[in-house]
């Protein structure tokens with residue numbers, strides 16, 4: 001089932017990881033990702049996303065504590081499916097938990113989670129998080145098998161990985177980009193048709209956001225790296241305002 005009208009206002013979650021990347025490059029106390037989160041809130045973001053990686057390369061445990069204490073926006077806590085992260089999430093009980101794959105050697109989250117092959121383990125893994133009141137989303141490729149598996153393990157939300165679409169655009173391979181876009185379009189509609197809430201993100205920029213924002217089933221976009229980079233040139237609030245403007249424009253059709 002595909003919809004012709006959007007399901008509602010598209011939410012923007014601002015990922016602040018790379019404010020912490022810059023801070024950690026010098027081992028200083030600045031720039032502070034919590035300050036960035038507050039500015040994102042002022043700019044009209046509907047949520048803040050932060051990924052506590054196993055190697056703590058950007059966001060730290062203390063950042064998560066401070067975000068939980070001071071944020072009024074919902075926190076989307078990205079984490080790998082490990083016992084350590086589950087304990088941290090259960091201690092803080094953020095609004096949302098997004099389960100992502102993680103390999104130490106990768107530069108960023110390179111692919112979606114392999115849910116289909118790990119259904120049993122992941123079903124047990126997310127159950128206590130759901131019981132604790134966290135809205136669990138699973139970060140996956142736009143792949144029917146993975147979407148069906150996410151539904152079977154009881155996740156209410158899937159976040160579709162837009163990285164391949166954005167990479168193809170950046171490389172100027174427009175055929176591949178359009179193929180990826182079509183796959184994302186079909187799989188957003190499919191995930192929605194089986195009762196899942198659909199989010200999307202990874203690698204989105206001003207040039208790539210509109211076609212994704214136009215998918216009527218997509219309820220939330222999570223965007224970080226580009227916005228933090230753009231903030232160097234125009235400031236974080238104007239950078240977010242421009243993203244919001246493009247999302248709204250795409251949504252209005």
Ligand code: PXP
Pocket residue numbers: 015017051078098100109139159200201202203204222223224225226
């Ligand atoms: N969504 C998920 C699940 C992610 O892991 C990331 C990257 O941390 C993002 C969205 C945001 O990606 P980017 O920083 O490339 O905008």
